[in-house]
Amino acid sequence: MRYETVIGLEVHTELATKSKIFCGCATKFGGAPNTQVCPVCSGMPGTLPVLNRAVVDCAIRAGLALNCEITRNNKFDRKNYFYPDLPKAYQVSQLYAPICTDGWLEVAAEDGGTKRVSIREIHMEEDAGKLVHDDWEDASLADYNRCGTALLEIVTQPDFRAASEVVDYIEKLKAILEYTGVSDCKMQEGSLRADINLSVRPVGAKELGTRTEMKNINSLRAIARAIEAETARQIELIEDGGRVVQETRRWDDSAGESCSMRAKEDAQDYRYFPEPDLPPIEITDAQIAEIRASLPELPQAKRRRYMEELGLPEYDTGILTGSVYLMRLFEETCAACGDPKEAANWIMGEVLGQLKLTQTLPENMIFAPASLGKLILLLRGNVINRGTAKKVFQKVFAENVDPEQYVKEHNLALMTDGGAIRSALEGVLAANEKSVNEYRGGKAQAFQYLIGQGMRALRGQAPAQEVTRLLKELLDD
Ligand code: ADP
Ligand code: MG
Ligand code: ZN
Numbered sequence: 001m002r003y004e005t006v007i008g009l010e011v012h013t014e015l016a017t018k019s020k021i022f023c024g025c026a027t028k029f030g031g032a033p034n035t036q037v038c039p040v041c042s043g044m045p046g047t048l049p050v051l052n053r054a055v056v057d058c059a060i061r062a063g064l065a066l067n068c069e070i071t072r073n074n075k076f077d078r079k080n081y082f083y084p085d086l087p088k089a090y091q092v093s094q095l096y097a098p099i100c101t102d103g104w105l106e107v108a109a110e111d112g113g114t115k116r117v118s119i120r121e122i123h124m125e126e127d128a129g130k131l132v133h134d135d136w137e138d139a140s141l142a143d144y145n146r147c148g149t150a151l152l153e154i155v156t157q158p159d160f161r162a163a164s165e166v167v168d169y170i171e172k173l174k175a176i177l178e179y180t181g182v183s184d185c186k187m188q189e190g191s192l193r194a195d196i197n198l199s200v201r202p203v204g205a206k207e208l209g210t211r212t213e214m215k216n217i218n219s220l221r222a223i224a225r226a227i228e229a230e231t232a233r234q235i236e237l238i239e240d241g242g243r244v245v246q247e248t249r250r251w252d253d254s255a256g257e258s259c260s261m262r263a264k265e266d267a268q269d270y271r272y273f274p275e276p277d278l279p280p281i282e283i284t285d286a287q288i289a290e291i292r293a294s295l296p297e298l299p300q301a302k303r304r305r306y307m308e309e310l311g312l313p314e315y316d317t318g319i320l321t322g323s324v325y326l327m328r329l330f331e332e333t334c335a336a337c338g339d340p341k342e343a344a345n346w347i348m349g350e351v352l353g354q355l356k357l358t359q360t361l362p363e364n365m366i367f368a369p370a371s372l373g374k375l376i377l378l379l380r381g382n383v384i385n386r387g388t389a390k391k392v393f394q395k396v397f398a399e400n401v402d403p404e405q406y407v408k409e410h411n412l413a414l415m416t417d418g419g420a421i422r423s424a425l426e427g428v429l430a431a432n433e434k435s436v437n438e439y440r441g442g443k444a445q446a447f448q449y450l451i452g453q454g455m456r457a458l459r460g461q462a463p464a465q466e467v468t469r470l471l472k473e474l475l476d477d
Contacts, residue, residue: 001239002203005231006211007166007196008158011173012151013183014127014191015058021126021150022049022092022278029189033132033143041126041148043088048277055150056099056281059124060291062152062182063100065298066119066173071099072283076124076275084142085129093153095272098123099283105176106300107169110162117169118157127151152182158197158208163227167220170194171322175299178324186363187218194223199244200234209234210244214251214258222253229257302327310340316348325362326351329369336373339380346372350390354397367400375403382463388412415462422470424462428453429474439475447471 020027023040040047056074063070077095103119129144154173160166174192177183185192193216199209212230217223229251234244249258297305299321306317320330326347333343351372355362375396379389384407392412395401407413415421429436432453439446454467 003200003231003235003238004203004205005161005198005200005227006158006208007160007198007227008211009154009156009160009166009169010195010197011154011170012127012193012195012216013154013177013185015055015150015152016181016183017052017054017058017150019052019054020148021052021055021124022148025148027149029186029191031145033141034145036145037147042144043086043147049092051278051281052150055124056283057291058150058182059099059122059152060283060288061180061295062154062177063103063122064288064292065176065180065182065295066100066103066105066122066154068100068103068119068122070283070288071097071101073097074099074281074283076278077272078275079125079270079272081270083128084140085131085144085147087129087142087144087147091126091128092275092278093125094123096274105169105172107165107172110164115159115165117159117165120155120157122152122154125151125153158199158211163224166194166196166227167224170220170223172299175322175324179296179298179327184363187220190216190218193218196223196226196230198227198230198234200231200238210246212244212246213248215248215261217251217253219253222251225253225256226251226258233258299327306340310344312340312344316344319352320344320347323362325365329362329365329372332369333373333376336370337376337380339376342376342380343373346376346393350393351397354394358398365397367396368402371396371400371403378403378407383407383413385414385460385463387460412461415458418466418470421458421462421466422474424457425454425467425470425474428457436475447475450475 014027018027019025020041023038025036025038025041028036040049060070075094075097076092078090079093079095080090082089098121100122101120103122104116105119106114106116109115127146127149129142129147132141132143134141156169160169170192174185177185177192183191187193196214196217197211198214199211201207201209212234214226214230217226230249237244247263248261250261251258303317303321306312306320307314312320319326321327329351330343330347333346334340337343354360355365372393375389375393378384379386384392388407392403392406395406396403428450432450435446435449439450450471451468454471455462455464458467
């Protein structure tokens with residue numbers, strides 16, 4: 001029998017707001033444990049939450065960018081569960097009236113075309129803390145810094161049919177959240193995490209199969225591997241006459257397999273009820289209109305414009321718009337040098353090359369974006385040649401040197417002094433009498449050899465045209 005994989009995603013993204021959702025504590029990543037906590041976010045009895053309005057604005061931004069309806073009358077609900085990293089023993093979330101509903105995002109379909117993935121809802125909630133398992137002391141320690149950080153949970157319909165569609169969705173979603181400033185989406189810091197709900201069914205079947213859920217997978221590679229492995233596991237189970245059990249599974253990426261973590265809870269297990277400590281939030285049409293007007297040009301629109309107005313190849317535009325950091329570099333480089341084609345070529349070639357070579361993520365590039373534009377201008381103005389430009393770029397990339405200053409300090413500019421070039425070439429001719437005679441005797445290859453010697457004597461720093469011209473002149477004297 002042939003099977004079809006069916007996947008729905010729940011993506012949690014930490015908002016880029018400076019403070020937490022219900023208190024004034026900082027959200028900055030990487031602080032010493034338990035230094036960013038207060039009585040509210042550490043769940044002391046008797047404290048009261050106060051909603052950070054910036055969270056609502058962020059949620060609306062995300063919703064509009066993802067083609068959602070915005071709910072005018074919002075409420076929060078309590079989701080009750082005990083876990084050591086959740087000191088209140090409940091999480092404030094939205095069950096009954098999520099802030100955004102019925103959106104969509106277009107992704108590359110497995111069969112080659114594009115398809116719309118439906119976004120069922122986006123809701124606001126608070127994050128839990130983190131447990132640090134200390135094997136040395138045989139203990140688990142609780143760090144509450146992350147407790148109360150604002151999250152959006154973005155839930156799709158079960159519309160994916162392959163790992164490639166899921167990966168494309170997450171990449172596009174990530175770009176949109178970055179462009180709109182909703183989240184920094186650093187997957188390795190856990191600010192974008194995906195839960196994968198997956199079932200299989202015979203091709204052509206109408207009913208969905210029983211699904212499992214794999215939680216908090218935080219790299220695209222791991223997500224793709226987890227999907228392949230879970231699909232195979234479910235098919236094998238069914239083929240062997242077994243049944244898939246609805247459960248939460250833990251994906252172990254180093255082992256390449258998942259194991260059962262716990263039976264899946266239903267909504268009633270959480271004893272949801274309306275959060276009594278927070279008033280409902282009204283969202284007005286004016287507020288929505290204002291946020292809509294402030295949205296930046298989104299990746300999809302930008303991509304189309306790069307193709308149509310700048311004439312860039314489709315593949316390149318996908319890369320250039322796929323990361324907000326590459327997009328900004330591209331636009332600032334264009335602004336500095338006025339040459340989009342050359343800017344795109346440099347980013348597709350040298351920048352991607354250096355990122356790969358040094359295993360750097362675009363968000364961690366350190367050089368001033370205008371530097372690449374300056375470098376292109378030096379090349380175009382014939383101040384340096386392409387080989388030198390590439391070498392200088394490595395320094396720009398690694399150490400953020402200023403290209404103009406670097407070229408000057410290291411004496412890398414092409415020679416513009418015709419007299420100096422001429423005297424260097426005279427030296428070359430004197431040292432290569434044999435080739436000179438061959439050339440004069442009618443042997444054309446000898447000329448190429450002499451050019452090579454000339455370029456070498458000039459350390460590649462003389463314009464090739466000028467070397468050719470002067471050499472001819474000297475030989476034909
Ligand atoms: P829960 O409330 O238990 O998390 P939901 O109904 O909200 O369950 O669905 C969570 C996610 O699981 C959604 O993305 C949804 O599309 C997906 N999903 C639901 N049923 C299935 C199924 N049978 N196969 C694959 N994905 C599913
Ligand atoms: Mg869920
Ligand atoms: Zn706090």
